[in-house]
Amino acid sequence: MKVVVQIPCLNEEATLPLVLASIPKKIPNVDEIVVVIIDDGSTDKTVEVAKKHGVRHFVRHARTQYLARSFHDGVNYALEIGADIVVNTDGDNQYPQEKIAELVQPIISGQADIVIADRQTQKIAHFSATKKFLQRFGSAVVNKAAGTDLPDAVSGFRAYSRESLLRINTVTRFSYTTETIIQAGQKHLSIASIPITTNAKTRESRLFKSVRQMVTKQGVTIIRAFIMYRPHIVFGTLGYTLLVLGLVPFVRYLYFTITDHTGRGHLQSLVLGSVLLTAAFMCLVLNIIADLIRINRILIEDNLEHTKRIRFDK
């Protein structure tokens, strides 16, 4: 059993030694632990520091390609060197790497395909009330899309089985955390969660400059995921709501046209009803198109999985 611990890093020379020092050297039922640094175009001494602390495996980007791409490239590298389990942790020492042994156990024992560390955000002192609310709300929406029940959907501290990585395909450039959960949920993989306590904050988040930016970016990712995986929830709900709203003025127009003999036209109702009904019709057509694309994607993903198996399973 080989565990690859991958750490995406963008200028993490200050905190990386702490992260590396806390990665366990031995884990029960694991023969080999390999650390891979994904250097996403760091301009500081991240790579030198990692080498000095004994890291032998690197994936390097000459220019920053952002976190989702880094995750993707790290996973491919890990699969290439024969990882049975890939653990992802951050370079800012936010997560307790000592817990890696616990994180991988559900996968080793065959109970889970993916294990997500729950940061228990409701208890984190330096998280504002807004951030806590958003975390809970965001996780609820992701769970709805994925059909799961996970307390912390955006935690970056996770373990993935080789099998789950062969089946999941991330496409968004920005956030792979929510996307992997939604895909895994849709594909009926088993996702477990273990509680952890995060380390003291070392610095501000680099992924999000502000709460507003976080909401916008995660919001877009989640809406896109819904459109991709459960289009009927978006277009169906919207379409049928507009249909009902449009029928009201439309029926009113018909009723008065038939019963009212004073010669008044009720054109406003007709215009409003027609606009709403046209919008409803468009939503329902979009629903059909999105569903056809979804079916197509299932075929493409099947193919991709097959290609990955040929590429990585030697």
Ligand SMILES: Nc1nc2c(ncn2[C@@H]2O[C@H](COP(=O)(O)OP(=O)(O)O)[C@@H](O)[C@H]2O)c(=O)[nH]1
């Ligand atoms: N590859 C890559 N990693 C990044 C980028 N920005 C942040 N990171 C890494 O992603 C992890 C999480 O970043 P962090 O700033 O702690 O965001 P947080 O998750 O909101 O705390 C750390 O390991 C960072 O080094 C980026 O643009 N590219």
Ligand SMILES: [Mg+2]
């Ligand atoms: Mg962090």
